[in-house]
Amino acid sequence: GAVVSQHPSRVICKSGTSVKIECRSLDFQATTMFWYRQFPKQSLMLMATSNEGSKATYEQGVEKDKFLINHASLTLSTLTVTSAHPEDSSFYICSARYRTGRSEAFFGQGTRLTVV
Amino acid sequence: AQKVTQAQTEISVVEKEDVTLDCVYETRDTTYYLFWYKQPPSGELVFLIRRNSFDEQNEISGRYSWNFQKSTSSFNFTITASQVVDSAVYFCALSEDDSWGKLQFGAGTQVVVTP
Numbered sequence: 001g002a003v004v005s006q007h008p009s010r011v012i013c014k015s016g017t018s019v020k021i022e023c024r025s026l027d028f029q030a031t032t033m034f035w036y037r038q039f040p041k042q043s044l045m046l047m048a049t050s051n052e053g054s055k056a057t058y059e060q061g062v063e064k065d066k067f068l069i070n071h072a073s074l075t076l077s078t079l080t081v082t083s084a085h086p087e088d089s090s091f092y093i094c095s096a097r098y099r100t101g102r103s104e105a106f107f108g109q110g111t112r113l114t115v116v
Numbered sequence: 117a118q119k120v121t122q123a124q125t126e127i128s129v130v131e132k133e134d135v136t137l138d139c140v141y142e143t144r145d146t147t148y149y150l151f152w153y154k155q156p157p158s159g160e161l162v163f164l165i166r167r168n169s170f171d172e173q174n175e176i177s178g179r180y181s182w183n184f185q186k187s188t189s190s191f192n193f194t195i196t197a198s199q200v201v202d203s204a205v206y207f208c209a210l211s212e213d214d215s216w217g218k219l220q221f222g223a224g225t226q227v228v229v230t231p
């Protein structure tokens with residue numbers, strides 16, 4: 001199957017700082033990537049859809065100015081959590097789908113963010 | 117409205133028992149995909165199966181089996197002869213035709229298998 005790499009796997013940052021999470025498709029081109037958030041003992045909730053070369057589409061209730069998404073190439077999307085606060089502590093996971101045709105999306109390993 | 121319902125929050129079994137996880141979904145699309153994922157404590161999502169809406173055949177893969185019933189909008193998952201390594205959270209998910217690759221997850225079911 002296709003490989004999606006997410007980095008870092010864990011990050012601890014101080015309140016008020018920004019954190020960047022990378023999602024890379026290693027062996028395929030991904031027109032679209034998805035970012036999910038999972039709070040402890042909860043389900044995965046879609047935050048935004050990231051499209052290469054265009055603005056991301058955010059789900060209702062997700063602050064676009066706080067969660068900056070950049071999809072500058074067909075193999076890389078980044079999620080930046082700006083001015084992080086303890087309530088942003090969560091598990092963030094990305095997925096990527098093939099550029100052509102219909103296919104499932106492949107998930108990265110996830111990033112556990114802790115804001116102290 | 118929630119589109120994927122996993123009514124069981126947690127299921128505890130003793131090793132070698134069978135366990136069935138329920139999943140009920142809701143969609144107006146005629147073409148859609150259903151998934152099951154396993155999430156161990158480490159957090160990564162392990163893909164288990166994808167089933168499209170036109171394929172109602174049940175599937176068996178080792179100790180895992182899936183029962184897809186369009187008439188009841190259900191896609192249940194059974195682990196036969198459970199093992200301690202099966203302890204994890206299991207998610208059912210739906211991808212609709214107009215949002216390819218975008219998944220709507222159920223709440224998840226925590227499976228605890230004790231020796």
